[in-house]
Amino acid sequence: MNFNIAVAGNPNCGKTTIFNALTGAKQRVGNWPGVTVEKKSGHYNHSDIKFDVIDLPGTYSLAAFSAEETIVRQYLENDEADVVVNIIDASNLERNLFLTTQLIELGKPLVLVLNMMDMADEKGLQIDVDTLATLLGAPVVPVVGRTGEGIDLLKEKILRVSTEISMKARLIDISYPRDIEIEIEKLHQLIQENDVTDKHSRWTSIKLLESDQQTRDEVRLHNNGADILDQAKVSINRIEGLFKDTGRAIISSARYGFIQGAMRECVVESLVGSVDYSRQIDRVLTNRWLGLPIFGLFMWLMFKLTYDIGSIPMDWIDSGLVALMNFISDLLPNSMFASLLVDGVIGGVGAIAVFLPNIFILFLIIAVLEDSGYMARVAFIMDRVMHNIGLHGKAFIPMIMGFGCNVPAIMGTRILESRRDRILTVLINPFMSCSARLPVYVLVAGAFFPDNAATVIFSMYILGIIAAIGSGKLFSRTILKGMSKPFVLELPPYQRPTLRSLILHTWERGYLFIQKMGTVILVGSVIIWVLGYFPREVELDRDYGSERTTLTQHHDTQLADLESKFKKSVDQDRSGYHSEMIAYESSSSYLELHEQFQLLQEELSSKKSKQLYSLRQQEIGDITEQKWIGRVGKIFEPIVRPLGFTWRESVALITGFVAKEIVVSTYGVLFGVGEDVDEGSQGVISGLRSSGMTPLVALSFLVFTLLYTPCLATVAAIKRETGTWAYTIFSVAYSLGLAYTLAFGVAYFGRMFNWLS
Amino acid sequence: MFNFKKPRHKLHISDENDLRLSDLKPGEKGRIVEIGGSENFRHRLIEMGLTRDAEIWVDKYAPLRDPMELIVKGYHLSLRGMDAQKIAVERIA
Known part of the structure; x- marks a missing residue:
């Protein structure tokens, strides 16, 4: 025997806390059919009866004003629930009872839960629970969701209402004039x-x-x-x-x-002894002068904690992955399978896996902000700014999150209530420069603007923000016009978040990230590996082997020449040396000659290794050009040529679709320094410089990298959150178009005025 | 004071001298006389407890002057100035 229990209530009434307290960790998160509203379900057993619990979205009414209200109403009208549990914030009784009057009229067996009784006490509210139950015709259970006080009684009441006919028939009518x-x-x-x-x-x-x-x-x-x-x-x-x-x-x-x-x-x-603590806190946190600086400080702390704490486990994961790669390479030397595992799977998925600590920490901080009630204040403080782009104040949070990673940021747009706001925020989010783009900036700016690298990188971030604001204004005046909803925002009382709900929130979102993005990244990495691995045998125009031999021989001859010259000079010098006190080999003139010889010798050998290295780079470049990846690059080269890009940039940008940081490792492959490159690698920097790229082309490349679709995972997230391919394809096409236009603008005007050539 | 003859349509609060919620300063209290604007907007506010004759208290303005924080029916609510302008109130001490 089992019963369906639906948990309903206002937003911010502590509904999810009660749901968690009822079901524990046994819950599933999904979506309501057709809409991107989270559907949470779980179950518990009480007196050998199974209770399936659905956590309905929080709503103020059943008027079908929003997607959430429509869902709740349809679910309740369709008779799927045996009992409705209505969570009521006791400290905000009057407005919470508005929904209750509608639930009573729907005629479902009802259990009323007065949550946050402790806060009602603080506010000086004394509630006569029995009278309330009589007036509303339904059992009323006072609980404190945060501590779990009263949950057992609630389970008992749910059981009785589910099983005893007499308990169901008592609903009264709300009386009207x-x-x-x-x-x-x-x-x-x-x-x-x-x-x-x-x-x-x-x-x-x-x-x-x-x-x-x-x-x-x-x-x-x-x-x-x-x-x-x-x-x-x-x-x-x-x-x-x-x-x-x-x-x-x-x-x-x-x-x-x-x-x-x-x-x-x-x-x-009783107003005696009652304190509105939230109001006291808000005297500081949303203060006219202090509100913005404090908010800025919190945002800075959020980034600081995300990256500083995140970098510790990041290093562990990184060294773990390197150890794993070495282990596999040793186990399966030089096999195709080893290459697939090491360079394809671990290299690709690992590139994302190292970001997991950052992502989990970011989600944890966001959960703290949400559960404590500060998120509503963020909307309050930033609404003026976001309103300019036609957005709700809350949309600021996903925008900021975008600097970390666009995937959780796009998933974070769920905090927005209106679908139009969600879509708009999703569409402009990719322009917020995510952390994966930073390695590319550091590499290219470091190679071509060594003196102004920081300025160049910073301007990329600013350009991203400008692109987001500009596109936001454009969209809200064209494709997403007039669908905006009025700003009616409750500022709920501050609360200390419970550890359980923080962990649950963080895990839910983090798990989605692992699940969805892991698959996309995996497939993409394998595809790029295949493109770079085949065909195995390539024909080269130049005979690099003999060129290498010639080069080595040439150097050996030069070295021999130098040695004989040195000997000659020494012999000459010695013949004119007469002192008996000091041996010739210790004389200053000999030491001088020897020093000169050593310098020339070193110069020669470093020239040799440089030439050999450059030859090797050209060889690997030539080989890569013949691989499928190079051929693909060649196909797209004509399209990107107006921007000053060669087939190398074309390959790098294509692989960057999988994830932006792959651009760096692609250059590593193209310049033959292996995949284990980071943005500080001298090999890639010198390779880029000798490839004929000018600072102007580099700048154009950076602009393109900033603006085009961040990665496949982001595309997957956009599809998931907008629910349609139309917006997904639009987003990709728009960002590609914008990237091309602006990068072309940089290249065109740069050439015209001879900048940075 | 108001034209109530056409309740189905957007109310035209035509009197130039009447007081709007957006005119109240922090710490001032008002009683709601009428809400204008779109049907959805009016109904949403009424459902949130901003019924006719409800007392409403302006707590403060946001750091950037907009939106404003209100206390109504014992809870805190935020509205933009442009929306608060659609709400006619009378000042109460």
Whole structure:
């Protein structure tokens, strides 16, 4: 035997805490069909009965105003739940009961949970729980979700309401002013006579008075539906004439009237000794002068902690991966399979795996900000700025997160309520320069702008922000026009987050990252490995082997020449040396000659190794050019030639689609210094410099790298969060277009004015 | 003071001298007279407890002057100035 329990309540009422307390860690996260609203479900056993629990999205009402409200309403109207558990923030009773009045009218067996009783006490609110239960006709359980106090009693009440018929039948009607009741009754009778709905005919009547579109559509389908709608029209006109407002506003106001009546009977407010702690905290945190600096400090701390703490396990993972690579190479020397594992799988997936600590720490900090209530203040502080781009203040958080990694940032757009805001934020997020782009900047800027590298890198970040703001303004005036929702934001009381909910939040998001992005990166890395590995045998125009021999021989001859010259000079010098006191080999003139000889010798050998190295680079370049990866690069070369790019840049940018940091390792392969390069590698820097790239082309390359689609994982995240391929393809096409245009602009105007050539 | 004859339409708060929520300074208290704007906006606010005759208290303005923080029905709510301008209030002591 099992029962379905639906947990409903306002946002910020502690619903998820109660859900966690009921189900423990046994929960699953998914999406509601067709929409990107999280669906959480779990279960628990009580008295040998299994209870399946659904955590419904937090809503203020059931008006179908937002995606969340529509989901909750459909779920409850479809009779899937046996019992509805309504979580009510006791410290904010009046507004929370608004949803309760609608849940009562839906007629489901109901258990009311007064959460945050401790905060209600602090606020000086004394609630008469028994009277409230009588007035609302449903059992009321006071709990403190954070400590788990009252959860056992709640489970007991849920069990009784599920199993005992007598517990179900007690729901009362919310009473409305007499004039409204008359009209409700008329509609109610008509609906019952025509069998429109068997269970919640009173709810349907009230919804008709509210001119609710969904209800009207349902009623219209029935026999005599038109008659009912006609009666509804008459009734609405009557009450609107009487109360001088719309039907929906009248009903809502009347619900608040009922709530106020109930509050008078069961709540005693003593202002003596009550403190609004949140308000005291906000005197500092959202203070007119201190609010912004403190917010800035928090953001800086967020980055600092993410990168500083994250770098410790990052090094462990890194050395672990290197050890694993070495182990496999030793085990399977020179086999194709070893190369696939080491260079393809571990090299590619490992490049992402090292970022996991950063990502988990970032998610943990975000969870702290959300659970504590500070996130709402961020929206409050930054709304003015974000409003400029046509966005909600909360959208600032995913934008900032984008500097770390666009994937969690795009997933973080879920904190936004309106779909239009979510899509807009998702579309502009990739322009926030993520940490994976930094290695590319460091490499290229270091090679071509050694004196101004920091300035160049910083301007990339600024250009990214400008691109995001500009695109945001453009989108909100064109493709995403007029879908904006008014800014109505609750600032919930501050709370100390519970460890359990922090861990759960962090894990849920982190796991999605591992799961989704791991697969994409894996496939992409293997593809690039295949392109770089085949064909095995390539034909080269030049005979590098004999060139190498000639070069070595040439050097050996030169060295021999030098030696004989030195000997000659020494002999000459010795013949003119007469001192008996000091041996010739210790004389200053000999030492001088010897020193000169050594210098020339060193110069010669370093010249030799440089030439050999450059020859080797040319050889590997030539080989890579013949591999599939090079051929692909050649195909795209004509397209990127106007930007000043060669087939090498074309290959680097294509591989950068998998992940931006791969650009660096691709250059490593192209210049034959192996894949184990980092951005400080001298081999790649000298390779880039000798490849004919000018500082201007380098700048154009950086602009392109900044602006084009960050990585496959981001594309996957965009698809996931927007839910459509249309926006995903648009995002890729738009960012490619913008990258090409701006990079071309840099190259074109640079050539025109002879900058940086 | 207001034209209530056409309740179905957006209310035209035409009187130039009337007081809006956005005119209140931090620490001032008002009583809601009428809410204008789109149907969805009005209904959302009413559902959030901003019913006619509800008392509303301006707590503060954000550091960048917008939005504003309000206290209504014992909880804290934030609205933009441009939206608060659609809410007619009368000042109460």
